[in-house]
Each structure stands twice: as structure tokens, then as C-alpha cells.
Amino acid sequence: MKIMLVDDEPFALRTLKEMISTAKQDWDVVAAAEDGEEAISLLQKKQIELVISDIRMPSVDGLDLCKYINKNYPFIKVILLTGYSEFKYAQQALRTGVVDYLLKPCSFESLFEAIDRVEKEILKGKSSSRFMQKGEKDILESQIDNPKMINGDFEPTEVKKNRRVIELILEKLPNRLSEDLSLKQLAEEVYLSPTYLGRIFKEHTGVSFSSYIIQLRLEKAKQLLVDPALKIYEVSERVGYNDQAHFTHVFKKFIGITPQEYKMRL
Numbered sequence: 001m002k003i004m005l006v007d008d009e010p011f012a013l014r015t016l017k018e019m020i021s022t023a024k025q026d027w028d029v030v031a032a033a034e035d036g037e038e039a040i041s042l043l044q045k046k047q048i049e050l051v052i053s054d055i056r057m058p059s060v061d062g063l064d065l066c067k068y069i070n071k072n073y074p075f076i077k078v079i080l081l082t083g084y085s086e087f088k089y090a091q092q093a094l095r096t097g098v099v100d101y102l103l104k105p106c107s108f109e110s111l112f113e114a115i116d117r118v119e120k121e122i123l124k125g126k127s128s129s130r131f132m133q134k135g136e137k138d139i140l141e142s143q144i145d146n147p148k149m150i151n152g153d154f155e156p157t158e159v160k161k162n163r164r165v166i167e168l169i170l171e172k173l174p175n176r177l178s179e180d181l182s183l184k185q186l187a188e189e190v191y192l193s194p195t196y197l198g199r200i201f202k203e204h205t206g207v208s209f210s211s212y213i214i215q216l217r218l219e220k221a222k223q224l225l226v227d228p229a230l231k232i233y234e235v236s237e238r239v240g241y242n243d244q245a246h247f248t249h250v251f252k253k254f255i256g257i258t259p260q261e262y263k264m265r266l
Helices: 010-023 036-043 062-072 084-096 108-145 161-175 183-189 194-205 209-225 232-238 244-255 259-265
Strands: 002-006 028-033 050-054 077-082 098-103
Touching (some): 028 036, 036 050, 050 062, 183 194, 194 209, 209 259
Parallel strands (some): 002 050
């Protein structure tokens, strides 16, 4: 488990790091910060699973740090170390994703017990995530092997897996044209490598994935341009081009005229 320590007292920071690192082989203190501001900077550079932080620090205090982590890194667990006078603030922190807080001065034994609880929670979450991913993969494979499961109908009795993968993708694409679609993204969704998916896509459609997407987007654009209430930029965004100038360039290249000219001819 990768741990970051946050405390504005250098000696306390060194002591915590040494004690935690030697307590258990799996506990790896990968970062140490002397205030919340430095901690935020390290969070952007390091892979962290648990933050152990003092609550009272200059600049960005422990409570503000907890709010930042809860908003930007909700998967990171937090243990707060708090003095008696800050106890009520620590209780508030429970609403910002803090999993535990310890009243100072606390023994190393109680701290290790808290870390151990967090570690078990993280491992349980990872196990659950792997189980869910396997479930999603099993469902996808059952759809590929059994085409009748897609819509209740029987689209031949025997279909190769590769063909079913492409059919599933082609079913999804028309409703996702406004997204920033990529072969890599779709490959992850069907548990294939981008190179392999690109090859079987071309084998079954006769064109590359990028060419197919362009054709699909332009056909959709032509349909939308019929609507006089829609502006060119609105049509552009609906078919996945956030840059209207780029949309106009692609449209003219393949259709022969600009979207504005196409609209005027309707």
C-alpha cells in the first residue's frame, strides 16, 4: 500500500515515516509533505492509496486537504491525526471522505491498527473491482457467443466472435457520434487490443475505423443540416467536431461543398 504522510513538524514526519515503513513490508511511504499545499502537489505526481495527515497546518490545513482529496481523488483513503481542541473538526472531516481519525497523542499501535483497517478496505475494493470487470467481460462474451441475447431475436444460428464484436460496435456508434471516439477506447470496452480490433474492423466493413467514423458523422451531419433551426456549430458538435473550422474542412473534402453551401441548397 502506497502511503503519503503530511505533518508540519519535520521530526514527527521523519519518525512516522520510519515507524510505518518498518512496521509492515507492504506499507510503502512514497511521499512526505510539511503542509497541505505541498501534499496537493505530490498527489499530482505520485500514486497514493492512503494519506495520513495532521489536521492543523499552515497554508492548506488537513481539513482543506481532505476536501480536495474527496473531490479530486475519491479513491484515496485518509486518516487524520488531531489534537483534542480540533476534535470537532475531525468529526466534520468524516463527511469529506476521511475513513478514520486518531486523537493525539496516539500510540503507534493504534495508528498501525487504523492503517491495517484501511489496507483491508482497499484490498476488498480491488477484489470487488476485479470481480465486476470479470462480470462485464463474461456478459460481453455471452453476447458475442449468443446473438439472440442482444435483442431477443435469433442477426444467423452461428456467428464468429469477431463478427459479433464488430456488430456490437456498429450498433453503438450511431448514438455516440458526439463523443470523442477512438479505436483505443472501443478496444478497451470489448477487451481487445486496438491493433487487433482495427484489423478485424477493416476485414468486416471494408474500410478503416477512422474512415468509417468520418462517413458516419458526415451522413448524420447531412441529416441534421436539413433542420433550419440548427446552426452549423450545433451540427458540428452533435457529430463529434468541437472545432467548426475542422468540421467545415472535412465536410468539404468529402462532400465537395461546405456545410453552409449544403444548407443553402436545401
